[in-house]
Structure formats: C-alpha cells, structure tokens
Amino acid sequence: MRLSRYFLPLLKESPAEASIASHNFMLRAGMVKQNTAGIYTWLPLGHKVLKKIEQIVREEQNRAGAVEMLMPTIQPAELWRETGRYDAYGPEMLRITDRHEREMLYGPTNEDMITDVFRSFVRSYKDLPQMLYHIQWKFRDERRPRFGVMRGREFLMKDTYSFDLTEDTARQSYNKMFVAYLNTFARLGLKAVPMRADTGPIGGDLSHEFIILAETGESEVFCHKDLVDMAAPGLDVDFGGDLQALVDERTALYASTEEMHDADEFAKVPADKQLSARGIEVGHIFYFGEKYSAPMKATVMDKDGKPVTVKMGSYGIGVSRLVGGIIEAFHDDKGIIWPKSVTPFGAGIINLKAGDEDVDAACETIYSALSKAGVDPLYDDKADRGGVKFSRMDLIGLPYQIVVGPRGLKTGEVEVKDRASGERQNLTLDAAINFVTEAYG
Amino acid sequence: MRLSRYFLPLLKESPAEASIASHNFMLRAGMVKQNTAGIYTWLPLGHKVLKKIEQIVREEQNRAGAVEMLMPTIQPAELWRETGRYDAYGPEMLRITDRHEREMLYGPTNEDMITDVFRSFVRSYKDLPQMLYHIQWKFRDERRPRFGVMRGREFLMKDTYSFDLTEDTARQSYNKMFVAYLNTFARLGLKAVPMRADTGPIGGDLSHEFIILAETGESEVFCHKDLVDMAAPGLDVDFGGDLQALVDERTALYASTEEMHDADEFAKVPADKQLSARGIEVGHIFYFGEKYSAPMKATVMDKDGKPVTVKMGSYGIGVSRLVGGIIEAFHDDKGIIWPKSVTPFGAGIINLKAGDEDVDAACETIYSALSKAGVDPLYDDKADRGGVKFSRMDLIGLPYQIVVGPRGLKTGEVEVKDRASGERQNLTLDAAINFVTEAYG
Numbered sequence: 001m002r003l004s005r006y007f008l009p010l011l012k013e014s015p016a017e018a019s020i021a022s023h024n025f026m027l028r029a030g031m032v033k034q035n036t037a038g039i040y041t042w043l044p045l046g047h048k049v050l051k052k053i054e055q056i057v058r059e060e061q062n063r064a065g066a067v068e069m070l071m072p073t074i075q076p077a078e079l080w081r082e083t084g085r086y087d088a089y090g091p092e093m094l095r096i097t098d099r100h101e102r103e104m105l106y107g108p109t110n111e112d113m114i115t116d117v118f119r120s121f122v123r124s125y126k127d128l129p130q131m132l133y134h135i136q137w138k139f140r141d142e143r144r145p146r147f148g149v150m151r152g153r154e155f156l157m158k159d160t161y162s163f164d165l166t167e168d169t170a171r172q173s174y175n176k177m178f179v180a181y182l183n184t185f186a187r188l189g190l191k192a193v194p195m196r197a198d199t200g201p202i203g204g205d206l207s208h209e210f211i212i213l214a215e216t217g218e219s220e221v222f223c224h225k226d227l228v229d230m231a232a233p234g235l236d237v238d239f240g241g242d243l244q245a246l247v248d249e250r251t252a253l254y255a256s257t258e259e260m261h262d263a264d265e266f267a268k269v270p271a272d273k274q275l276s277a278r279g280i281e282v283g284h285i286f287y288f289g290e291k292y293s294a295p296m297k298a299t300v301m302d303k304d305g306k307p308v309t310v311k312m313g314s315y316g317i318g319v320s321r322l323v324g325g326i327i328e329a330f331h332d333d334k335g336i337i338w339p340k341s342v343t344p345f346g347a348g349i350i351n352l353k354a355g356d357e358d359v360d361a362a363c364e365t366i367y368s369a370l371s372k373a374g375v376d377p378l379y380d381d382k383a384d385r386g387g388v389k390f391s392r393m394d395l396i397g398l399p400y401q402i403v404v405g406p407r408g409l410k411t412g413e414v415e416v417k418d419r420a421s422g423e424r425q426n427l428t429l430d431a432a433i434n435f436v437t438e439a440y441g
Numbered sequence: 442m443r444l445s446r447y448f449l450p451l452l453k454e455s456p457a458e459a460s461i462a463s464h465n466f467m468l469r470a471g472m473v474k475q476n477t478a479g480i481y482t483w484l485p486l487g488h489k490v491l492k493k494i495e496q497i498v499r500e501e502q503n504r505a506g507a508v509e510m511l512m513p514t515i516q517p518a519e520l521w522r523e524t525g526r527y528d529a530y531g532p533e534m535l536r537i538t539d540r541h542e543r544e545m546l547y548g549p550t551n552e553d554m555i556t557d558v559f560r561s562f563v564r565s566y567k568d569l570p571q572m573l574y575h576i577q578w579k580f581r582d583e584r585r586p587r588f589g590v591m592r593g594r595e596f597l598m599k600d601t602y603s604f605d606l607t608e609d610t611a612r613q614s615y616n617k618m619f620v621a622y623l624n625t626f627a628r629l630g631l632k633a634v635p636m637r638a639d640t641g642p643i644g645g646d647l648s649h650e651f652i653i654l655a656e657t658g659e660s661e662v663f664c665h666k667d668l669v670d671m672a673a674p675g676l677d678v679d680f681g682g683d684l685q686a687l688v689d690e691r692t693a694l695y696a697s698t699e700e701m702h703d704a705d706e707f708a709k710v711p712a713d714k715q716l717s718a719r720g721i722e723v724g725h726i727f728y729f730g731e732k733y734s735a736p737m738k739a740t741v742m743d744k745d746g747k748p749v750t751v752k753m754g755s756y757g758i759g760v761s762r763l764v765g766g767i768i769e770a771f772h773d774d775k776g777i778i779w780p781k782s783v784t785p786f787g788a789g790i791i792n793l794k795a796g797d798e799d800v801d802a803a804c805e806t807i808y809s810a811l812s813k814a815g816v817d818p819l820y821d822d823k824a825d826r827g828g829v830k831f832s833r834m835d836l837i838g839l840p841y842q843i844v845v846g847p848r849g850l851k852t853g854e855v856e857v858k859d860r861a862s863g864e865r866q867n868l869t870l871d872a873a874i875n876f877v878t879e880a881y882g
Binding site: 006007033035043044047048065067068069071074078092094096102106116120122130132134139 | 580
C-alpha cells in the first residue's frame, strides 16, 4: 500500500481521554475513532490488525476440530426467558423493542441461542460430540466504558460451544480449547497464563481465564512464576488424543485470579517463585454441564434409546480486546511494536526524498519486490520531511523499516531498522529485500 | 472435512414457510436456521458460502483501490439528526435506547457516520480522492420479512463511500465501482445487468442497480437483451485510467428498473431485443454530491485555501442476499448447483460402503490428495445407504462428486459426476484426483 493512497489519520497530540498506552496509541496511530462512548470505528490500520488476530484465532479453532458458523447479533428475548437469564442479566444487556413490539436484545453472549440451535437438530448420541464456534460482534452496555477497545460496549468475540454426552468427554472438549488457547496466544506473541477463575454470569463449576501480564491490567493475579515462560503445546498437538497431561502440567502450579485467590495455598509456592501482578483477561473458558441444556431441554437419545441431557461448555476469546492487549504488551514511548504475526504491514519503506528520480526508483523496486514476496509493505511516498516520516513509522510500529535516501544510494545502500531492538544495518537493495522477506519466511 | 465431524443438519421435507427455491434449499441443506422473523443463524455450510462471497467482494474492492475499514453496527442518533434522516427514516430503522437513555440505532446504512469519520480527519484537497468501504451487518426492521436471506432484517452488506473534490472526479469514483461491480458479479458466476434506478432514501441524481434475472425476482425490469451476455470488463482493467468508455458501452443500451421505466424509450429497442423479466437487485450505486457533506459540513481546503464541500457517492452490495441470489440462478429440482468460485467445498467424496477396508482406503487416498491440493473436499464417511448419500450430495450442490464403491474398485475405478451437467465418467483414482484438482487450477 502507498501511504498517499491510504487512509491513515494520525493524531499529533495524546488524546486526553486515553489513560492507558494502547488506547493512546490506537487513537494516535489512526487505528480507531470513537463514535460514541465505548463504540468505535475501526480505521483501516486497526481493521487490518483486527482481521489478522481473527484469522489466527480461527485457524487454531479449526485445528482443534471446532466448526465455524455465525449467529446473529440480535436475539429474541424468549430464548433468554427459557434459561431465566433475561431477568437475571443486569442493565449491561442492551434490550430492544422492534416495530411489532417484540422484545429483542443485542447478544452479550450466545449460550441460550446455540443451545436452541443444537436442540432443533441433534437427536442422537451418534452426532456427539459437537464443537461449534462463531466470531461475531457483541454488545455489553457497560456503565462506564473505558480503556478504548479494552472495555468497549460493542466488541468482537470468538465464542465456542461444546456439546457432549458425558462429563468425561465434555472434559476432553474443555481440554481441547485449553490447549488451542495456549497455541493461539503463543502465535499472537503473547504469554498467556491459564488461571482458575470465577464463572460469573455464565455459570458452571470449572473455569479458567487466560491472562497476560501487564502493568495496566484491570485485575490482580497470583501465580507460580514458571507458568509465565512455559512454552505452548505447539501446533503439532494431536487433538484426537488425550490432552489431559498437557492441561495438568499447566494447572498443577498455582495460578489464580483475585476472585478465586487462596492466600494460604499461594503461600506454599516457594517465595522466589511467587508472582503477584496486574493482568489482562484475553480468554475465558467454562464448563457448566447442564446449566442451559436442562432448562432448554437439549437432550439426545443414548445407545439404549434413553434421553440424556447434553453437557456443555463455552469458550471465549476477546478478539477486539486483544488488539489493545497486544499493544499493552508491546510498545515503547515512541509507539507500538507489532509482533510479526499480527502486524498490519510487514515492513515500512521510507522515501527520504520523494520526487528524486533515483530514490523513487529504488523505493519502487523494494515496494514491488516485497509486495510480490507477500510481505505487504507500506510505502511512505509522501512529501513530508524525514523527521515526520521516522516518527510516523515508529508510532505505527511495523517490525521493519527500510529507509531509502540519496546519500545511501550513492553506494547502493539502504538502511534497515528493526523496530523492536532499534538496530540498524546498511544493506544493498537486494540484501534488504531478502532480509525482510526471510524474516517472514 | 469429514461429514461425520461436520454439523450439517439437513431437513427431509420442504419447509412450509419457504416460497422460493433459495429459501427452501438453504433450509433443507442446513445452511441457515431462522431464529426469529428475518433473523438467521448461518450454519457451517451457509457460513462458508457467505465468507467466500465476502472475500470475492473484498478482493474486487481492493483491486479498484477502495480501502477497507469497519464501522460499528450501533450508531448514535445525533449523526442522523444532523442530516435529518433520524426523523425521515421510517419504522424500518431499529431505534434503541441505552442504559443512560441515549438514543441509538442499529445502522441500516452508513452515509451519516462515514461523513462524520471523514470530516473528523480530512482537511485538505491533497488527501482526496478517498474511497473507503466496510463489510458489516446491518438491520432493517422490515414489516414483513420473507424469502429467507433475500429479505431478512439482519443482513450483511458491503458499502463503499467515495469523497471527491469535484463532480468530475466523483464521476470517476462512480465509474470505478461500476466496473468493479461488473467484475465482482462475474466472478460469482452471475450475469448482472446495470440498470438506471431510483435513488430512494439514499438520495442523489445518478444511480444504477445491478440486477440478476430470475423468475422469482422481486421486481420487473426492462432491458436490451445484449446487455445480459455482455462480458465483464475483466480483472486486468486499469483502475487508474479512464473507465468512461467501459461504462458508456453498458449504459448506451436501454436498461431500467420498474420505477424508472420509460415505455416510449423502451419501444425504440428493436422488438427482438426487448427483454422484460423479473430481476433480483444484488448491488446498488449512488452519486449524491453534497446531500450529506453539506449539512454535516464535510469540507476541505482547495489549492487556494478556499473551503469546498466534498462530493460523495455510496455503493452497496448485499453479501448475504447474494447467497440466495446465486441459488435462485443455479439450482434444479434436486438442489443447489454451486458455481466453483463460491462452492462451500470443492468436491464431495461418497463412500458407498463405509467400513469396507478397500473402499475406506480409496476414499482416504482421495480425501488426503484433494485436501493437499487445496480443493477442500467434503467426505461423506457416514454409514447411510447410497441413495441417502446421493440425494444429500445433490442437495448441497458441490460441483463434483466422486463416488467410491466396491464394484468400481475391482477395476481400480471410481465415478466422477459433474453436478451441473449430470455427466458421469469412470476414472482411476489418480485420474479422478487430477481431474478435480485441475478443474480448480
């Protein structure tokens, strides 16, 4: 993409409403614009990151055997009456009346609706287990939306729902998501720790939050230090096999959110391994058995023709929230530092003398080569001076910058800067192209 | 995908509420489930088609130079008050009050909001033209939703907005979308004819609907027959160049929707070229100049530092409606016949004797080879009898079926059926794999 043809409206000043780094940088880097409290337009740069995260989440769901579908944003109130949640859910539920005075709502979550979809079609134990997911916009009418997309009202979420015949197989479904989540967050560049968590309005008796550590985290968390750097299971995990050992390895050590914290248990962790820190929730998984399937009569016939109420779990990842979470984890005072897996563009090309024949030609050569190689570069072809271009590129945080100016070109060289380390090297055009291409190879 | 692990809930009977083919087949083939009037869950098979259409629409927008972003579904009423549309828009607008008693709405379209985004950031003629689009769920509270996803209440739409300094360049933006739409519909396998159209609640003085002909179309249309088979401009069009001749070629011949129909003009078309038929609107483009930019004060400074109100157009494609539209165009009495570009799976593999060692092995070989080749096969590995499998595969309409049974395997052969023509051929495993792979090459 050529910057002159892109829509990248940067802000010069830090907006007053931004109290945390991700909110500040997302506004300054032209990633989002607030339309009204807690509701955002995703400008092109922000939208690209959102889509990349969504795609990684999707790929890891598919790998774990979950099947994608899509439920609507607007739901009929009847479904929520069946489970008693229509009245139980507080003012965070956006209630709507349509032109025929029917009661509707903008879905804050989908347990009730997916249970209805399931019971409409599935009759036999032979069709179990089922694991279905969707990636859809949700709405929670927060009393005080804040922290930008981290606590917005309209937000994008991946939610998966599992249906099993027995508690044992339901536990296996839970484990699949547990492992898929570890792999998902690792691909996003994040160190997410699964922690025992409260089940809140979803309900159930088994639940883990996946937490990334960040000073600006919304809640306090407590865990064994070794969990933070424990490697993810890896993409070659056999999801058809038994995953219990992988899960046990990560649940044997202490890790808990504030709500479930047990100070006495935590005290048993060796003192030099005790970690108490601020954390950001990026995923949350629940096993809740028959909480929805019982009132909604989601049953299947077992081998003996006897009706069995299915056992369910639900598994969420905050896709739009992750954009903020990743920035909280990766930034410096100059701006964002994107992990390669979610960067909106693979590299930036800075033309230090737009209009100069040689510089333009060199930039075009690099732009064309990187485009062909699938690196998807952003080419700053505007007429601004170097200082403006450098700080703009640092702010939007692409992993590599290729700086092309008349001085370097005299010896046939350009400068390649690594945004994370700040390291710079002078390379020939070809070497620069190869270096960046191989970084994504 | 193995059918035994997929969620494909087929209906045996034609549902009473389905009055047109697409609605009937989408319900019977397990593509959608209605949650409440005009609001649908996209089951896995339907969701796959929806995503494929969305991706083709996206690619052609990008090729034309439009930049993707994403506006929220919920909008503040203030924006619509500025343009006077909050009161003008009838009961089709879903009006919402949030917990703080603020007036909101579920966006039925986005002219007002995009104009607000534009005026917040763009100040100079140097930043024009701009062409921004998003693909987002919209809501129109139809009094009587019907025809399944063809006239639902919650629907997926691609809408693009152009901003130009002058009417002349605005006309060029209009032409870009005109040409991009022709290419888009051609890639979807559709013959869409641009027709002079009424501007309705969007407003403006220049507008074309893109119409596909189908007996079940919602409106009557009139056009010169030659337009129906006129080839699309093609993907190598230079969107930086002048597209007027391409547009003129397609607007010189008579083509009009019922609202704009001029019987006297139509009578001048040679009698054997007069076509009056039913049509389905799949796209609609508008030029409306300053209709939104004037009341919302979206101005930029021109070369001389003088404020100029920008000239706007908007361009919509009904993505979810297209799923129905494509089925209306491509089906027979047995079911759907997907165009290759949007088929949910590239081919179906029918195992006629699940459990038989040789048949299972042959199916696995084909399944694995086609998966690796990127054909994305659906493997019917269930225990049902042949008749059930044949009609199931015909119903869901994948372009190719590979039928594997013990009899054919004795001579090392399988049967490949072309869903559209019904032609069958006996081929060796390798030849069958190659044949299907090359069909997608």
